[in-house]
Amino acid sequence: MIATGLDLLLQDTSALKGKNIALIANQTSVTRDLDYSWNALAEKGIRLKRIFSPEHGLFATEQDQVAVTVQPETGCDIVSLYGDCMESLLPDESLFDDIDILLFDIQDVGARYYTYVNTLALIMEAIDGRDIELIILDRPNPLGGIHVEGPMPDPAYRSFVGIFPVPVRHAMTPGELAHLYRDWRKIDINLTVISLQGWQRTMNFSKTGLPWIPPSPNMPTTETALVYPGMCLLEGLNISEGRGTTTPFLHFGAPFIEPYDLKKSLDELELEGVIFRPTFFKPSFHKYSNEVAGGLFLHVCDPESFDAFSTAIALTAALQRLYPQELRFLDEVYEFNATFPAFDLLCGSGSLRRMISENRPFEELRASWKKDEAAFLSAKEIFHLY
Missing domain, CATH: 3.40.50.12170 (Uncharacterised protein PF07075, DUF1343)
Known part of the structure; x- marks a missing residue:
């Protein structure tokens, strides 16, 4: 217990x-x-x-x-x-x-x-x-x-x-x-x-x-928490992260997204632990309130292998390739900060946004933070209480 x-x-x-x-x-x-x-x-x-x-x-x-x-x-x-x-x-x-x-x-x-x-x-x-x-x-x-x-x-x-x-x-x-x-x-x-x-x-x-x-209001389940380290990045895009629905962060979309095209693009990456289901939804508030948005629903089939951050970067890169004219990185004030775009604040720098805008391959994007992960895994052990 x-x-x-x-x-x-x-x-x-x-x-x-x-x-x-x-x-x-x-x-x-x-x-x-x-x-x-x-x-x-x-x-x-x-x-x-x-x-x-x-x-x-x-x-x-x-x-x-x-x-x-x-x-x-x-x-x-x-x-x-x-x-x-x-x-x-x-x-x-x-x-x-x-x-x-x-x-x-x-x-x-x-x-x-x-x-x-x-x-x-x-x-x-x-x-x-x-x-x-x-x-x-x-x-x-x-x-x-x-x-x-x-x-x-x-x-x-x-x-x-x-x-x-x-x-x-x-x-x-x-x-x-x-x-x-x-x-x-x-x-x-x-x-x-x-x-x-x-x-x-x-x-x-x-x-x-x-x-x-x-x-918090948009953290209804532990499954929401599992996808949140990645899907929260969508707060920095003109993409609904599912606020205004009963399953925030588990699905996302926008009126300009064709779900099946996006699913095909993501399936080619063979991301582990997740299956994408094409969907449409209508948020009751927040982005695209009362508009029909096309998008995908995330079904996490293996929590141990699922990587929320990699998944969110992959889908952001796919959106950039498929909808270069429609996708926008938001530059409004975010959490009282007007210096940097929200996406940069969430990522911790502007490098990933720039690489995505340049249509860099997903594997190159993912490799950019792997050294950070490895270094932190070692460094944090001295603070473990368990």
């Missing part, structure tokens, strides 16, 4: 007695019995000074890149760590003045650009040198702790979707990432990780026996 950091903390809360406590959490912060952490702590006599909520809000009621302004009552102050500018990603420094211990308990999805762990990084920077203990209540990486995917980011492309020096799929837990970030940035911080009990790196989320609670 897997026990999360929260469940283990609740077995002995003596270290919290008499302390001023703040909690960074959302609706995924639950016990094995699905009791919210703030309620479970209150039952132990632990009163929270305030709760900090990440993007999407405490109960994940808001869509992506939407400022959170209203939160349900929880018995203590709620402070949003997401708004309409970079400055909104951190609270006023005075809100840390009366805090002795800061708890972090949010389910991550295992991708560099998922913003919750980037919120953790910013919090670590904010309390650098302060007399505050940061306690990570660790949770599983739902993709397991073995496989990594994608390139390392160029530090010049740092953004709210790319703070950590890790590949896109990083195979680390929040607690491990916190140790890595403290070491990398030389942060002076009192860091404690309450590690998982019973979790092994070979486990994906389905093997943990824990309940899956969607950590």
Whole structure:
């Protein structure tokens, strides 16, 4: 049986007695019995000074890149760590003045650009040198702790979707990432990780026996999390990533795509672990709202061999070859960054976008990040807690 950091903390809360406590959490912060952490702590006599909520809000009621302004009552102050500018990603420094211990308990999805762990990084920077203990209540990486995917980011492309020096799929837990970030940035911080009990790196989320609670509005299932490290790249294209449907990130499309032509192009690459099904869909909101989009649905038939990032790069390259006039890399402000296109921020540099625009062969594209993967697999082992 897997026990999360929260469940283990609740077995002995003596270290919290008499302390001023703040909690960074959302609706995924639950016990094995699905009791919210703030309620479970209150039952132990632990009163929270305030709760900090990440993007999407405490109960994940808001869509992506939407400022959170209203939160349900929880018995203590709620402070949003997401708004309409970079400055909104951190609270006023005075809100840390009366805090002795800061708890972090949010389910991550295992991708560099998922913003919750980037919120953790910013919090670590904010309390650098302060007399505050940061306690990570660790949770599983739902993709397991073995496989990594994608390139390392160029530090010049740092953004709210790319703070950590890790590949896109990083195979680390929040607690491990916190140790890595403290070491990398030389942060002076009192860091404690309450590690998982019973979790092994070979486990994906389905093997943990824990309940899956969607950590954000467009992350309804663990299968969504599996494809997300690649399919999120479509946020940087004029291609619907399936938002506004019941299966976001599992299918994609646009009015100008002919599904069978695209499937034929991708099938020639013989990508492992995935089958593409031609489809049409009509998003109820977001890109191409109420328009019929042609595209493909991803059926992951072998999670162990499936590589989400390679798949997304392959389909982006195929779209560039088939629809050079229609496909567009979006250059609007993305996650408060107006310097680089969204696709570049997600990839961690502009090199892949340029190579795709030059119609470089897929094998050349894929080879461009393989050295990064190999180097990180070796380097990250010193931060393993499991």
